Amino acid sequence: MRRIGRRVRLGFMVNKSQRKRSYEKRKKSMLNMLNELSTQGGVEAGAILYNRFEEGPVVFPSVEDMEESIEERFEKLGTQLLNLKRVNREMEMGLVMYQILQGYQLNNSLNFIDLNDLGWVINTYLAEIDNKLG
Structure with missing residues (x-):
């Protein structure tokens, strides 16, 4: 079965608030997936994220x-x-x-x-x- 989804345009977002909102959504989604992977799959997983919106890296798990x-x-x-x-x-x-x-x-x-x-x-x-x- 083929999934049909909307097309995603890749490119730099000029609007800073829109770019930050998009980053926060993606970060939350990725951290949720890592958490599920580590708890349900029994796999040790971690991530270090660097960005311009926060001081220092974001480390998961903390x-x-x-x-x-x-x-x-x-x-x-x-x-x-x-x-x-x-x-x-x-x-x-x-x-x-x-x-x-x-x-x-x-x-x-x-x-x-x-x-x-x-x-x-x-x-x-x-x-x-x-x-x-x-």
Whole structure:
């Protein structure tokens, strides 16, 4: 399907206020597209715009947006790290449990926290067995 649109004349706009209005519309549209691309597409995107209407460059995302994004990322990574530590600990205690069941000697290398976690893992496995049997 072919889109039919109006023709756009390219050229220098003599009227300064009209030129500024056009620039603001295009800038807003482009920043919206970059924002959608970075949030929906999962792509890191940025832009630096220089113009005569503003002092200095316009940076997207701004420093505040970047700080907020970095803080959110650290929080998410911290949560993932805690989950991975928990899963790793459960697997480690499960392995210790299976070693005990196979008759391996544990040379008193388990401290109170290890024994507590081992007890929790054993209770979890027993609960799973009860659920499957009953």
